[in-house]
Amino acid sequence: MLHIQVPSLTLPDRKKRVTIKDVAYAAGVSTQTVSRVMNNFSYVSNETRKRVEAVVEEMGYRPSTLARSLIQQRSYTLGVVTFGLKYIGPSQTLNGVADAADELGYMLLMKEIDAFDLSNIDNIIGSLLSRQVDGVLWVAPEIGDSHAWLDKSLEKVSVPFVFIAMEPREGIMSVVTDNYQGGVLATQHLLDCGRKKIGHISGPLTWWEAEERKRGWRATMENAGLEAPEHHCKEGNWSSASGEQAFNQLIEAFPDMDAVFAGNDQMALSVLREAHRRGIQVPEQLAVIGFDNIPESAFFYPSLSTISQNLQLLGKTAVQTVVEMIQTRQENQILELQSKFIPPSLIVRESTSPTRSP
Amino acid sequence: MLHIQVPSLTLPDRKKRVTIKDVAYAAGVSTQTVSRVMNNFSYVSNETRKRVEAVVEEMGYRPSTLARSLIQQRSYTLGVVTFGLKYIGPSQTLNGVADAADELGYMLLMKEIDAFDLSNIDNIIGSLLSRQVDGVLWVAPEIGDSHAWLDKSLEKVSVPFVFIAMEPREGIMSVVTDNYQGGVLATQHLLDCGRKKIGHISGPLTWWEAEERKRGWRATMENAGLEAPEHHCKEGNWSSASGEQAFNQLIEAFPDMDAVFAGNDQMALSVLREAHRRGIQVPEQLAVIGFDNIPESAFFYPSLSTISQNLQLLGKTAVQTVVEMIQTRQENQILELQSKFIPPSLIVRESTSPTRSP
DNA sequence: TGCTATTATGTTATCGATAACATGTTATCG
């Protein structure tokens, strides 16, 4: 790493924070009155209010949210546990979360987990709780028994908890894309294009979402009186590299396949590439559809049909849900815990376009 | 949105937090002693320590970081201001930030900004400061005069501040990818492949990073005694759609162009696609190189040569830097403020491969 | 053996704000 020297300034004077006391003193009132002005509380005379406001403005006073959180037992902060931020999906969800949180006046305290080190989950949640978060969003996929800790640990958590992309469970609030429905949409679209020999490249089947998409594929095939045997499906790991491998295996096992439903767009990209390499025309000989609608997919060659999941809406809904839970609890009421499904939608592009058939 | 009903549990009992007092009382010691045990302070007898630890374990006590932050004037929390989370670049950076923060024992308080509403910046920073963050990371690109507020506002900020992807400035700490060097690497590579008529599709030139990449292109061309006139460069807006348009204009204005350096991989993707559409062979007739090394780029057809910027390292370095600043200040010392450059690297794939020439 | 250093623990003040309560003043009304 090279360093380029830039002339440096000196240490900024570490002036201390302006506190409510400073303001009170300067305005010649009690701290309580300042507090009342800051919180727009009634029972402050106009004259006093103006005087205090002027001092606040002049001194650049901002109440310490920290101190306020302590006394009010409420921080207006949500804990967010994320996984796989370096991928586009989770970060889009986070984007939705951040937006909604902002709108509703909450900040986000983030914690990323990089693997499912189950033993550490208590610590992660603990570190959020010790900072008084009002609620927690779990923005991490469900993989294998990654959510096994729920049974032991969740009951100890004393704040509202909302899961994103988790298999609905009794008594737990979750917000999820309807992946099954997505699988149905994709497969039905291929059927509607006149294809009958439809293969599937799934994500890792330890992922609940991958399993659901596959389930949608199979159910739709069977509903149409067609076959969906195991050897018409290969498992990838979401990466383009795995998609390449899976497709090559699939085409060997299923040579007269006329359509592929890939579990995500990255793997679909590899299908397009390998098909091209093998001289298979897309969509004429092979229709291809992906899942996720990543921004690039519209510019693949040919452009990729796909299932769009509205991750930003997902994130937004999760925030709204957790905030609702917080308020409900504040009022000591009981909220029904039900999972919310966000429906995905079909996006038709060249890779399945019937108009491009010969 | 469809809702699926799941049987609901009742309201979890809103048990209140276990405080240090509860522990002290249960263990028959003063709160101070509990505090000493929790902080591994010396001067606690073994016997007492064990007793307290047992009670802590049994009651599930966790100190309130909030209360601790208040008295210690130190929160072990960093403020992070992000922009464009829904894109892959910023979120990779954030990934690096999150990793490093975790390692160093800091949490992240996030605030996303969606537009450069300059008037709101004071508020954003204020909301972070009012939560006692120990430092702030500004993870947002510099666009036009988006950083003009620095002059007015930064001086009022009393905590260390580190900028990512900002033009180095006097007296301000920033960590940046050396975009100029990236432009040089890309262009030089094309020259090394024997190309001489090299066009450029830049990002929006209001972005400092786009400007730097372009500057690298031009300087390298001129260094090699070649031309880099204005009409050999078109401006895009980073999107694939804009890349398509820019390439089509560029090829009109510069018909005998034999290589393109695109400002990012999304735009490069469109170049590949449009070249294909026009029957231009890549790389034989036209070599193409991108910037960013998005995961998909290795699977484009042909696979895309590109410049990789190590965004995770960028984020990590920024965190290390801000933490260093925090510590330095704690000790009342002065730290030299210098910008740090993260060097990008060249990744050669098929789209510029000399071995694929006819 | 008496004095200081070390160890062990407790008490009180403090961080910056709001809650709860108290007090005084001005309207309102029968």
Next chain:
DNA sequence: CGATAACATGTTATCGATAACATAATAGCA
């Protein structure tokens, strides 16, 4: 006109922890 309500403001307690200071018991040493 006196009682009560509404307004205006101040005082003290509190949130959950640690800092700073105080005290007591033990140990080491001249």
